[in-house]
Amino acid sequence: MNISEIPTPALVVDVEAMQRNIDRMARFFAEGGCKLRPHFKAHKTPEIARRQLAAGSCTGLTCATIGEAEVVAAEGLTNDVLIANEIAGPGKAARAAALAQRIDLTVAVDSEYGLRDLETAARAAGSNVGVLVDINVGLPRCGIAPGSDALALAQQVDASDAVTLRGLMGYEGHVVGIEDRGEREARAAKAMSRLLETAQLLRDNGLPCEIVSAGGTGTFDITGRMEGVTEIQAGSYALMDTAYAKLDIPFEQAFSVLGTMLSRPRPDQCAADNGHKACSQDHGNPDVKGIEGARVLFLSDEHATISLPESSTLAVGDSIELWPSHIDPTINLHDVMYAVENGEVTGVWPIAARGYPEQRQRPVAL
Numbered sequence: 001m002n003i004s005e006i007p008t009p010a011l012v013v014d015v016e017a018m019q020r021n022i023d024r025m026a027r028f029f030a031e032g033g034c035k036l037r038p039h040f041k042a043h044k045t046p047e048i049a050r051r052q053l054a055a056g057s058c059t060g061l062t063c064a065t066i067g068e069a070e071v072v073a074a075e076g077l078t079n080d081v082l083i084a085n086e087i088a089g090p091g092k093a094a095r096a097a098a099l100a101q102r103i104d105l106t107v108a109v110d111s112e113y114g115l116r117d118l119e120t121a122a123r124a125a126g127s128n129v130g131v132l133v134d135i136n137v138g139l140p141r142c143g144i145a146p147g148s149d150a151l152a153l154a155q156q157v158d159a160s161d162a163v164t165l166r167g168l169m170g171y172e173g174h175v176v177g178i179e180d181r182g183e184r185e186a187r188a189a190k191a192m193s194r195l196l197e198t199a200q201l202l203r204d205n206g207l208p209c210e211i212v213s214a215g216g217t218g219t220f221d222i223t224g225r226m227e228g229v230t231e232i233q234a235g236s237y238a239l240m241d242t243a244y245a246k247l248d249i250p251f252e253q254a255f256s257v258l259g260t261m262l263s264r265p266r267p268d269q270c271a272a273d274n275g276h277k278a279c280s281q282d283h284g285n286p287d288v289k290g291i292e293g294a295r296v297l298f299l300s301d302e303h304a305t306i307s308l309p310e311s312s313t314l315a316v317g318d319s320i321e322l323w324p325s326h327i328d329p330t331i332n333l334h335d336v337m338y339a340v341e342n343g344e345v346t347g348v349w350p351i352a353a354r355g356y357p358e359q360r361q362r363p364v365a366l
């Protein structure tokens with residue numbers, strides 16, 4: 001199958017560029033004390049996770065949800081999974097406890113509720129779930145305050161017989177996208193000082209803290225070289241997007257949303273079929289790949305309206321590829337991605353954890 005035969009809209013992976021990204025990241029973590037725990041949420045695609053793990057320097061995989069972790073286990077990708085997120089909600093702790101019977105599962109906890117929920121479920125299942133206390137390092141999202149609040153929660157975790165305290169995590173998501181390297185380094189250092197000082201506090205109080213997990217694609221070579229950080233949760237680096245392409249990081253754009261021109265009503269404008277049902281725009285409009293002077297004006301449900309140089313010879317029926325500004329939500333819109341090498345489709349990779357896999361696997365019984 002040739003790229004021009006792929007039904008559009010569709011996701012296309014430049015396999016060679018992706019593999020270079022994966023290998024570059026693995027080589028970076030082959031040196032130094034810190035390892036990589038690739039974030040599965042970025043692509044939700046077992047074939048990509050297999051390649052990330054095969055490249056080496058990994059502790060296991062990171063997931064954002066219990067649904068992703070279940071897919072990782074079902075696919076047999078790794079035995080070591082961190083859900084770097086809180087998992088409150090009906091049935092979730094029970095699913096985590098059940099999963100912990102099959103794999104080595106660690107879950108982020110930032111509240112007594114989260115701890116008790118997990119502990120009760122683990123006890124009922126006769127399993128043991130690992131816990132990282134999630135520290136707020138500056139991103140206004142989840143995480144308990146560093147210092148004494150975190151210590152008190154870690155002591156409660158450590159006192160439980162149904163869960164095991166493994167350490168801390170703290171995601172500096174407010175820092176990973178800062179374009180200026182000096183500012184990114186300074187803000188990452190500040191964020192990580194909150195995490196690392198709390199790790200020391202735990203140890204000073206006789207608690208275990210074998211894992212200190214943090215970082216993303218934008219800080220892999222900053223946070224990943226800080227003494228005391230044991231693993232980095234980067235995800236986007238394998239495929240990249242236009243937001244991360246603005247940073248001085250050594251990864252190539254390996255991923256696009258393929259579309260077909262539907263209409264060229266004016267010489268300087270056209271509409272293609274890769275609209276926002278195929279390509280997210282939460283980080284801004286996508287870029288047009290490989291057409292000098294072309295620019296996305298706006299996306300609507302089924303259309304990308306694109307301004308074109310009048311001299312462009314592109315016609316209705318021709319392919320137009322978009323580089324998304326944010327890969328995670330873009331990938332989540334699709335069922336498969338097409339693996340392309342030298343213009344030939346060499347694989348169709350299921351995005352096995354897209355959407356909410358549990359809605360497919362166990363429909364709610366009324």
Ligand SMILES: Cc1ncc(COP(=O)(O)O)c(C=O)c1O
Pocket residue numbers: 039042084085171173176214215216217218233234235236237
């Ligand atoms: C908890 C957590 N860790 C790490 C990441 C890093 O992912 P990426 O490398 O794609 O920036 C994210 C991204 O949102 C995240 O939410």
